[in-house]
Amino acid sequence: MNELVALTVVGVVYGAVYAITASGLVVTYATSGVFNFAHGAVGMVAAFSYWELSVNHGLPVPLALAIVLLVEAPALGLLVELLFARQLHAASTERSLMVTLGLLLVLVGAASSIWSPESARILPGFFPGYSARVLGVNLTGQEILVVGVAVAVAGALWALLEHTRHGVAMKAIVDDPELLSMAGASHARIARSGWVLGSVLAAIAGILLAPLVTLDITTLTLLVVNGYAAAVVGRLKNLPLTFMGGIALGLLQSYAVGYMPQSWQSWLPGIRTALPMLFLFAVLLVLPHDRIRAVGQAVARRAPRVAGGRESLGWSVGLAAVAIAAGGLLSGIGVVTVSQGFAYGIIALSMVLLTGYAGQVSLAQLTFAGVGAFVAGRLSGGSTWLGILAAVAIAGALGVLVALPAMRLKGLYLALSTLAFAQAATYVFFDSSHVFGTGGALAVGRPGIPGIDVSSGRAELVVLAVAFALCAIGVLALRRSTLGRRLVAMSDSPAACATLGLSQRPLGIAAFGMSAALAGFGGALYGGLQGQVGANDFGLFGSMTLLLLAVIFGVRTVSGALVAGMAFAALPVLQSHVSWMTDLLGVVTGAGVVLVGRMPNGIFGMERPDRRAVRSPAAAARVPEANRHAELAGDHASIS
Amino acid sequence: MQASPEAPGSGPEIALEVEEISVRFGGLQALQDVSLEVPAGTVCGLVGPNGAGKTTLFDVITGLLEPDRGRVRVGGVDVTSLPAHRRAKMGLSRTFQRLELFWSLSAGDNVKVGVEASRARRRGGSAHPDDAAHPESTARMLMDRVGLGDLAEAAVDCLTTGSARLVELARALAVQPRIILLDEPGSGLDSAERAVLADLLRDLAASGTAVLLVEHDVDLVMRTCEHVTVLDFGKVIASGTPHEVRSSPAVQAAYLGSSEASR
Incomplete structure (x- = not known):
């Protein structure tokens, strides 16, 4: 019985962090339509920055926190939104996925260059030495703080979304973007606040999580998968369900540690680590599927020519x-x-x-x-x-x-x-x-x-x-x-x-x-x-890297695939010659994709003289009118 | 897939039957108790101001949107719970008001996808290797039929909206539908192309196809439709022959101030 209580308390603590990180994902996705794969990487960068300021440079904790949470994280969110996320709103899922994956690699690459993964760092928890007995379980100050922050975040989001004008507009976007745009609210402004808020929530989660697990680039970046799982429970738009999903995942992991038979673990040693992924997979399986919808000519993209x-x-x-x-x-x-x-x-x-x-x-x-x-x-x-x-x-x-x-x-x-x-x-x-x-x-x-x-x-x-x-x-x-x-x-x-x-x-x-x-x-x-x-x-x-390289060089062409393969093989070799940058691969790939966001067919799929283009004079005569008609069609489309 | 029960002899078969369809989007009642019938071999019009719910009704009929209430029957068979692709296999085809072309394919290949889809269906789902040569010529024939014979090789984003609509029409015809729903096929077409379209619609009806036409061009509707249903704010406000509908006070009120009615 005691064991059950102890495991439950620990599960709630971890679940609370997942809930915070997941709520950030949901806020960004719901307001901007972009699922940010780099969400965990943002939290990771925030945790490392906080370590840099408070541990390495000895700044007082409140000051370090203020710099990271009130300056760095919002700035990062704003930068992402300004740089490219705004163009993504109308883009295909495929393209926005690529760009946030690219951002993930940029952040991981940059972090590895600044904070070498070779040396170990320890981020102490808040209130070291303090502990309290809750339901017969000893909790550290850090663990109590985590739960407190989660409750505060939930409360603050509720207050924001239900009781402020701007928040109500954000919520309306979640429920029905078209209705809102008809009502005239500025979509761009709301998306921007969604990115800033999401980024701050990622940072809070990163800083809370690092002392509980380890201050490690890969671990922190990928722990966001737990957040993905929780966010998917809320179908990427329902915050209360998302919080419940986070707690459920925390409990599941905790009970697995306590109750999973030893024989399972000797057979599959990684089963425990893989639980969040299995949870995510399971949640995806029970999600009701979306109906196919007619969306109209949102993205007209011409494919590269196919060789005979x-x-x-x-x-x-x-x-x-x-x-x-x-x-x-x-x-x-x-x-x-x-x-x-x-x-x-x-x-x-x-x-x-x-x-x-x-x-x-x-x-x-x-x-x-x-x-x-x-x-x-x-x-x-x-x-x-x-x-x-x-x-x-x-x-x-x-x-x-x-x-x-x-x-x-x-x-x-x-x-x-x-x-x-x-x-x-x-x-x-x-x-x-x-x-x-x-x-x-x-x-x-x-x-x-x-x-x-x-x-x-x-x-x-x-x-x-x-x-x-x-x-x-x-x-x-x-x-x-x-x-x-x-x-x-x-x-x-x-x-x-x-x-x-x-x-x-x-x-x-x-x-x-x-x-x-x-x-x-x-x-x-x-x-x-x-x-x-x-x-x-x-x-x-x-x-991820190979996929992004393929996208950069042209994922719709075989020549793009060949060059992507060559680049993927060559980057580690090049990297051994430029020792100052420990993760050239990530930075180059990521930066490339961020640029390629504007070039959907990649380098090898760019427009060339098109042999299929209109040939006959009669056909040619119809073409110049295309733009005018497209405008007319657009007018119809937006109204009915 | 079951064959539809053919009504032996007695009057024209009702190819498409829409019964008391209602759809609500949040606070907006998009469709309310809409019913209509399209007999085989006739062109029926569906008109109404923008936002009246015409495209929404098309989405419900073809299975892209689930209605809150009501039934859809194709050849007497209730298809309300069937997914879109199953309904298509029963001979239901459509075009889209907001173009849904395959932008990566040439105009001819857009049509070819339709041809191949219907061939696979007739062969019980399995594509046959020696079919390869035939879809090509069938696709070309369909492009000729809509008056785009010279544009088979063109990239679809090079086409005018009118021509692009005709490509969609050729693609929708490629599956040899028994019922075809056309969502503003005439918009963006010049007068010569409209004449081709009007002829085509009459040919289709003559060959037994049921056509449901959404069109703003009153002239085209008057020339081709035997029966017209008028929607306004999601409700049927009039129904009858084109002339009856045109003289209906409710219709004139709905269109008051709208340029489309006076054309």
Whole structure:
């Protein structure tokens, strides 16, 4: 009985922090329409800044708090809103996801450069030495404070949203944005206060959480997943439900620590750490799905030209020739880097299929690659084609399994469930010694090709180049097929597809399965190239970075995928030459995406002379009128 | 998917039946007890001032919006609880007032997606590899039919709103619908294109298709529709032949001061 009370109290304390961070996410999302993946990173930066001021520089606690909470956090929120969030309001979920993911990487990269992860820091709790007995449980001052702050935040949000004019307007936006814009309230002003408020709440949560867990960049950034879960309980707009979700998650974790059978943990050591992800996944599964809606011509985006069969074959032969030549010219490390680039390029091709064509975002592509490498390594050490085939099949099947329940959720929720899957897979599966072996190093071989000595690095380079080229030809052929057209159509207008009799679910599941299979193939080849792989090769940050690179270079083109793969392989090498910046990769990628927010097709998908453009004189004559008609249509659209 | 019960012999079959549909958005009663019927082989008009609820009714009929009350029947079968894609497979097709084109595809490919969707349906869900050549020509034929034969290769964002609407029309026809709902197909069209549209509507009706037309162009409505239903503030205020409706005092009151009525 006592144990139950103790676990409950501890659960409430943690749940309170999740509730605070989740309420910030909800406030920002509801007022601006942007789900801020960087929410946890904002809290992380705030916690580190607070440490810097109060511990490192010895400023008095109230002053340090005031600087972080009243100056830094609002400024950060305002900056984000000014820089790019405002343009995102009308943009697709896919694009706003990319930009906040980019922001996450920028903040993580910047923080790693300022506060080197090598040295350990300790952020002491508030009221050190104070403790009180609550319900027979000893609570530290920090723990009591956390609950108190959560109650205060809940109260303050309630007062703001129910009893101030501005707050009522914010709430109206949550309930019905169109109604509010008709009533004439300034959407931009409300979104701005949403970003500022969200940012301050993230900072409060970060500062409260750091002493309870650890002042660590990755931990604090990813703990926001717990906040995601709580926010999703409130369907990203209901604050009371969000608070309840936070507390429920805290309790669940706490009870798991107390009551989960030991045998579970010896089998799956990461199960406890993965609980929030499993919770998020479970909540997503029971969410009622949104109906498809006709949204009108919100974003007219023209796709990059799709290469024909002969053309892609020509490029492939060229690519193989370049690989052969490069093998002779490059140094040992160069050969390895370019080979890795081709393997990552194949994984990036899986993103072209899923994100570029089907318009869905997955943050788990490296996870599928990891599964591929694992399967290939386990089956006769990866040195047979059977192992590669099995890697493709099992990764693809897993992709279908993940997509089956998640597919009825689109866009943001689907991305969240892949994030939960990727993290849970890392904790429960990849980190387990049963998977990549003790010390996390599973040997993976290379399948043989008659007449070629695949043990040589240069031969392997050519093999990987050819493999990439074949995958690219396949992806392009798919794009030109009926299925490819349907995927693109579904991404452009789900409503039109539905009225043509096309159902979203099977298409999405097919795209997800094929994409996971392709990622698994890339992972298996990557494993063979590296010789041995571990959990670190297939982390969530890796998936995010590769995806963002693909978006920067053009996630709707295979050339974009190739360059993204090369860049992903090259960045660590470059980084070893610029030691002053410990996380070049994050900063470059993130900054790139922030810029690319304005260029939806990426660098390789930019407008070129368009061969499909209007040809006949009769057709040309109709074009100049386009703008005038578009305006007229717009007038109609806004009224009825 | 069940076949609709064909009424043997007796009068024209009611292809689409809307019964006492009500929809409320927060404090706004968008539709209230709206009923109408569209017999096979006729063009019926649905008119009313902006905001009267015409597009909302289309969304309810096609399954994109769930009504608070009321039923929708297609060929006598109650489809109120079916998702949009199932209703489409029963022969219901539509265009959108706010364009819902596939912006990444060429005009011809927009239509081809529709052609392929209906082929897969007829083959019991499985696409057949040797179909590949045929959808292309079917799509071209449909583009010709709406008068856009020369624009198959064009990127859809290069088109005028009028042409883009015609692409949507060709795409909606591609699934060989028994009932087609057209949401302001005439807006943005020049007079020559309107004439093509009017002919097309009559052809469709002659071939047995039920057409429900939302249109502001009174002239087009008068020329093509056998029956007109007038909506205002979500309620049916008049219903009858175009001439009856035009002389109805309620309709004149609803349109008073509106330029659309006097055109």
